[in-house]
Amino acid sequence: MPSNDNKHYVPRDRNWHPPAHAPGYKTTVARSPRQALVSLLSPTVSERAGPDFTRLRMGPHDNDLLLNFREDPALAGSAGLPIGERVIMFGRVVDQFGKPVPHTLVEMWQANAGGRYRHKKDRYLAPLDPNFGGVGRCLTDESGWYRFRTVKPGPYPWPNDVNSWRPAHIHVSVMGPSISTRLVTQMYFEGDPLIPLCPIVNTLRDPEAVETMIGRLDMANSRSMDCLAYRFDLVVRGELQTYFENQG
Known part of the structure; x- marks a missing residue:
C-alpha cells in the first residue's frame, strides 16, 4: 500500500464514535484514558493480513440459536425449543466503499427472551x-451476506443509575478482511422506545450513527407463521481503510 498516495486513505470522522469519557455512561469514568492516545504512523503486516477463515469448521447449527443449545437435539417439532419471539437477523458485510467482504467470521451473543445472559455473573x-x-x-458468503435465526432478546435493568434499562439488543463481532478491521457493535430493534433512553446509546453525538445500529424490520424476508426478519448491514474498513488517521 503506497503511503504517498492519498486516495488510499479516508480520514476518520472523530465525531462519529462516542467519546472515551462519557459521564452519563458511568463505566467510562473509570475505564477511559486520561492522556492523549498515541497514533501509529503505518500499519504492520500483521494488522493488514487475515486471518483466513475459509477452512474454519462450522457446526450444522452454529448460526441457528433455536437448535444449537437444545437439551436433546433429536427432539422433533417444537419440543425443546427456546421460549420467545422467533426472529431472523441477517445482513451484508461490506467495507467502507461498499465492497462485499466474503468468508469473514461474524459472531453474535445475546440475552434470552427474559433479558438474562447465560453468564455466571448475570x-x-x-x-x-x-x-x-x-x-x-457464521461465515459470510461470496457476496458478504450472513444470517442467524434466534429469539428476540428481552430488555434488562443495569446499575448505571436508579432506573437504567438496556434496550433489546444483539452483540455482534465481525472480523472484516484483516485484524485491524474487526468491528464489535450491537444491533437494536426498530421501534424500541428504550433506545433513546439508553445511556450507552446517548454517548453517540450523531443521530445518524445511532441509526446504523438499528436493525430494520424486513417483511419480505420474514417467514410466514414463523419468524420476523430484521436486516442489519455491517460496514467495516476494507483494503483501503484508514487505520488511525490520515498521515498521507
Whole structure:
C-alpha cells in the first residue's frame, strides 16, 4: 500500500464514535484514558493480513440459536425449543466503499427472551432458558451476506443509575478482511422506545450513527407463521481503510 498516495486513505470522522469519557455512561469514568492516545504512523503486516477463515469448521447449527443449545437435539417439532419471539437477523458485510467482504467470521451473543445472559455473573431475576445458549457464529458468503435465526432478546435493568434499562439488543463481532478491521457493535430493534433512553446509546453525538445500529424490520424476508426478519448491514474498513488517521 503506497503511503504517498492519498486516495488510499479516508480520514476518520472523530465525531462519529462516542467519546472515551462519557459521564452519563458511568463505566467510562473509570475505564477511559486520561492522556492523549498515541497514533501509529503505518500499519504492520500483521494488522493488514487475515486471518483466513475459509477452512474454519462450522457446526450444522452454529448460526441457528433455536437448535444449537437444545437439551436433546433429536427432539422433533417444537419440543425443546427456546421460549420467545422467533426472529431472523441477517445482513451484508461490506467495507467502507461498499465492497462485499466474503468468508469473514461474524459472531453474535445475546440475552434470552427474559433479558438474562447465560453468564455466571448475570444475577438478573429473569430465569435461564435451558434450551437457549445465546451465542452463534457464521461465515459470510461470496457476496458478504450472513444470517442467524434466534429469539428476540428481552430488555434488562443495569446499575448505571436508579432506573437504567438496556434496550433489546444483539452483540455482534465481525472480523472484516484483516485484524485491524474487526468491528464489535450491537444491533437494536426498530421501534424500541428504550433506545433513546439508553445511556450507552446517548454517548453517540450523531443521530445518524445511532441509526446504523438499528436493525430494520424486513417483511419480505420474514417467514410466514414463523419468524420476523430484521436486516442489519455491517460496514467495516476494507483494503483501503484508514487505520488511525490520515498521515498521507
